[in-house]
Amino acid sequence: MLQWGLMRKLWESKVSRRRLIGGAAATGAALPVLHELVPHNGIHGGASTAEAAVEHQRAAHSGSGHLGAVGRVDNAANGFDPHELVRDFDEGVVRNGVREWEILAENREIEVAPGVKYAAWTYNGRVPGPTLRAREGERLRVRFVNGSHHPHTMHFHGVHRDVMDGVPGVGAGNIDPGHSTVYEFDAVPFGLHLYHCHSTPLADHIAKGLYGAFVIDPKGGRPPADELVMVMNGFDTNFDRSNEVYAVNTVAFAYVNDPIEVKRGELVRIYLVNVLEFDFLNSFHIHANFFDYYPTGTKLEPRDFTDTVIQGQGERGILELRFPYPGRYMFHAHVSEFAELGWMGFFEVTG
Amino acid sequence: METASATVRRRPTWLVGLVPVVVLAVAIGVFVALDAPGLDRIGVPEEELAVERAVLHPGEIELHVRNDGADPVQVKQVIVNDGFAGFTQSTEEIGRLGGAQVDVQYPWIEGENYEVMLLTSTGATIDHSIEAAVETPDADLGFYGLMALIGLYVGVIPVAIGMLWLPWIRTVDVRWMRFLLAFTVGLLGFLAIDALLEGTELAGEGPQALGGAALVWLGAVGAYLALAGVDAWLRGRKEKQVSAWRAAFLVALGIGLHNLGEGLAIGSAYAIGSLALGAALVVGFALHNTTEGLAIVAPAAKERVSLGRLALLGLLAGAPAVLGAWIGASAFHPSVAAVMFGIGAGAIAQVIVQIAPQIRGGDGRLLNPLAAGGLLSGLVVMYATGLLVSV
Numbered sequence: 058m059l060q061w062g063l064m065r066k067l068w069e070s071k072v073s074r075r076r077l078i079g080g081a082a083a084t085g086a087a088l089p090v091l092h093e094l095v096p097h098n099g100i101h102g103g104a105s106t107a108e109a110a111v112e113h114q115r116a117a118h119s120g121s122g123h124l125g126a127v128g129r130v131d132n133a134a135n136g137f138d139p140h141e142l143v144r145d146f147d148e149g150v151v152r153n154g155v156r157e158w159e160i161l162a163e164n165r166e167i168e169v170a171p172g173v174k175y176a177a178w179t180y181n182g183r184v185p186g187p188t189l190r191a192r193e194g195e196r197l198r199v200r201f202v203n204g205s206h207h208p209h210t211m212h213f214h215g216v217h218r219d220v221m222d223g224v225p226g227v228g229a230g231n232i233d234p235g236h237s238t239v240y241e242f243d244a245v246p247f248g249l250h251l252y253h254c255h256s257t258p259l260a261d262h263i264a265k266g267l268y269g270a271f272v273i274d275p276k277g278g279r280p281p282a283d284e285l286v287m288v289m290n291g292f293d294t295n296f297d298r299s300n301e302v303y304a305v306n307t308v309a310f311a312y313v314n315d316p317i318e319v320k321r322g323e324l325v326r327i328y329l330v331n332v333l334e335f336d337f338l339n340s341f342h343i344h345a346n347f348f349d350y351y352p353t354g355t356k357l358e359p360r361d362f363t364d365t366v367i368q369g370q371g372e373r374g375i376l377e378l379r380f381p382y383p384g385r386y387m388f389h390a391h392v393s394e395f396a397e398l399g400w401m402g403f404f405e406v407t408g
Numbered sequence: 409m410e411t412a413s414a415t416v417r418r419r420p421t422w423l424v425g426l427v428p429v430v431v432l433a434v435a436i437g438v439f440v441a442l443d444a445p446g447l448d449r450i451g452v453p454e455e456e457l458a459v460e461r462a463v464l465h466p467g468e469i470e471l472h473v474r475n476d477g478a479d480p481v482q483v484k485q486v487i488v489n490d491g492f493a494g495f496t497q498s499t500e501e502i503g504r505l506g507g508a509q510v511d512v513q514y515p516w517i518e519g520e521n522y523e524v525m526l527l528t529s530t531g532a533t534i535d536h537s538i539e540a541a542v543e544t545p546d547a548d549l550g551f552y553g554l555m556a557l558i559g560l561y562v563g564v565i566p567v568a569i570g571m572l573w574l575p576w577i578r579t580v581d582v583r584w585m586r587f588l589l590a591f592t593v594g595l596l597g598f599l600a601i602d603a604l605l606e607g608t609e610l611a612g613e614g615p616q617a618l619g620g621a622a623l624v625w626l627g628a629v630g631a632y633l634a635l636a637g638v639d640a641w642l643r644g645r646k647e648k649q650v651s652a653w654r655a656a657f658l659v660a661l662g663i664g665l666h667n668l669g670e671g672l673a674i675g676s677a678y679a680i681g682s683l684a685l686g687a688a689l690v691v692g693f694a695l696h697n698t699t700e701g702l703a704i705v706a707p708a709a710k711e712r713v714s715l716g717r718l719a720l721l722g723l724l725a726g727a728p729a730v731l732g733a734w735i736g737a738s739a740f741h742p743s744v745a746a747v748m749f750g751i752g753a754g755a756i757a758q759v760i761v762q763i764a765p766q767i768r769g770g771d772g773r774l775l776n777p778l779a780a781g782g783l784l785s786g787l788v789v790m791y792a793t794g795l796l797v798s799v
């Protein structure tokens with residue numbers, strides 16, 4: 058009778074009454090997986106007992122607790138592998154003193170989390186697009202071909218003339234499907250920048266994958282280091298204007314499944330770019346370590362020595378750090394939601 | 409040759425009737441084999457899944473899903489409260505109308521809310537919210553015992569108490585008897601309307617591919633026709649107490665089907681922990697369902713019905729509450745529940761049609777003042793006592 062209304066309610070699970078929890082965590086097992094996996098002991102000293110404890114702890118947890126997604130992404134089908142992409146810098150070709158690249162915009166279905174396909178728009182068939190690298194003051198020439206079904210542009214962050222800015226209505230403006238253009242400008246200022254499509258609707262053109270890192274080295278260069286590029290991105294797979302999947306370099310949990318290998322004591326330089334759409338902020342946090350942070354990479358002195366940095370949309374910076382201990386060290390967005398939706402990884406430190 | 413032509417001549421007529429069926433089967437076979445020539449699909453696959461039931465165990469959320477759309481669906485990831493969760497599933501691909509079980513490993517906390525998202529291969533999401541999570545009770549002996557006890561409290565006992573009005577009913581004069589019967593019709597009418605409305609709403613929550621609100625009406629019409637058949641069959645038997653027994657039996661059957669739905673609601677509410685078991689609930693149901701006992705004995709007032717038969721009528725009307733509670737607590741499904749509500753409504757409608765002639769006044773009018781007053785009283789009493797059990 059009237060409790061039929063109740064049945065409907067329970068089906069909708071719209072029961073407003075909330076149970077008081079009598080302290081009984083009947084469900085148990087609510088262990089913070091993130092921290093379980095981190096070998097806290099390591100930092101306290103290199104004593105062999107502590108290291109043995111680390112090994113023991115790792116072994117104890119290798120089979121318990123869920124971390125990441127179920128299954129693996131087929132990198133070969135995607136046509137790019139986050140583990141290669143992370144160290145892939147495209148210096149183009151220098152002809153007559155001008156550094157040149159050719160970039161093709163094309164549609165491509167990519168797997169962003171195991172089994173989950175996304176109809177991406179790409180530069181050169183990969184997301185993020187190639188990491189373009191030049192030296193301060195060089196003349197750059199980018200030939201852009203639109204092989205996609207929508208108008209696109211390439212808009213570079215940097216200092217240049219308006220007609221080379223890659224926005225609709227100025228200079229070449231929108232490049233229609235099948236058409237091409239050439240962007241030409243000087244590599245200034247040095248630092249870490251980005252490029253992305255600037256056609257409207259802007260959020261869609263960026264969120265679908267048309268972006269990449271743009272590195273301008275200072276004239277004197279930077280100290281030798283193991284250099285990595287990490288583009289923090291996300292994917293709105295159900296088109297509800299919020300992301301279902303988050304990552305660095307596109308594939309959710311890629312570096313959880315296969316950690317990034319680095320050498321103990323070696324300088325590691327991370328070019329970190331945030332191109333995330335629909336969320337205002339993103340962040341990077343390293344476990345059991347600290348890093349020097351150079352916002353936008355435009356100064357040679359670090360601004361910060363920290364273990365967590367926040368970046369807004371389009372913000373980027375350079376991180377430099379050394380790993381004092383061998384082992385497996387997590388890094389992830391300290392926005393925990395993003396971390397558990399894919400933006401999480403490990404460094405495997407050897408030597 | 410002679411024999412063959414004889415066979416042809418004696419070919420049974422039903423074979424001729426089969427011809428269109430055979431042609432249809434062949435046509436379908438060819439059409440499917442050629443993959444629907446000329447009918448290319450436009451647009452992207454429409455992926456729809458309905459979560460029919462969520463069962464919570466410690467550290468695990470068990471979802472029973474059904475493909476509600478036209479295209480097959482592959483669940484590739486499960487997100488719980490903004491985090492990927494580990495899971496296993498009974499099948500990789502769920503075909504149209506197919507069902508699957510998805511077991512999500514998640515350390516849920518009692519009393520908290522959870523948003524479960526099933527992420528499909530195309531990136532589409534199917535959302536299901538669990539509010540005030542509580543462990544689904546194990547269907548062990550103690551649990552069935554508890555459900556049986558609740559069923560007794562809200563179904564069997566109140567109906568039996570209501571039937572104690574029988575001796576008193578036998579003393580009232582014919583005009584007030586009409587009033588009582590009209591009162592019964594009012595009670596039943598309220599139940600029928602409520603069953604249809606609530607069943608329709610519930611059907612809207614279940615998989616639409618299974619029929620949606622049509623299920624309620626199919627259930628109602630089916631039950632009406634089935635009971636009409638039973639009625640005709642009983643009429644055909646020449647029994648001494650035929651009319652009184654028959655009417656009382658049908659009322660008891662209709663109310664029994666209604667109480668099945670009632671038990672279903674109670675059982676499933678208990679299973680997700682949203683039922684406040686206690687005196688208020690039992691008292692409310694007692695008042696509410698006692699009137700049902702009156703409804704059963706009112707048609708039987710004029711003739712003798714043996715005690716054994718009265719007990720049978722009481723059980724027929726009350727015991728389904730126990731059965732409903734068991735089903736509701738262990739295997740609740742919104743579409744099945746919708747059909748049951750429809751059946752309850754149809755059964756009651758048939759009972760009303762049975763009783764209605766007896767409330768005619770001396771002038772043959774159905775809505776004489778006493779009858780109208782009885783109808784209204786029945787509606788009001790049902791509404792008022794219903795307030796006691798609304799949760």
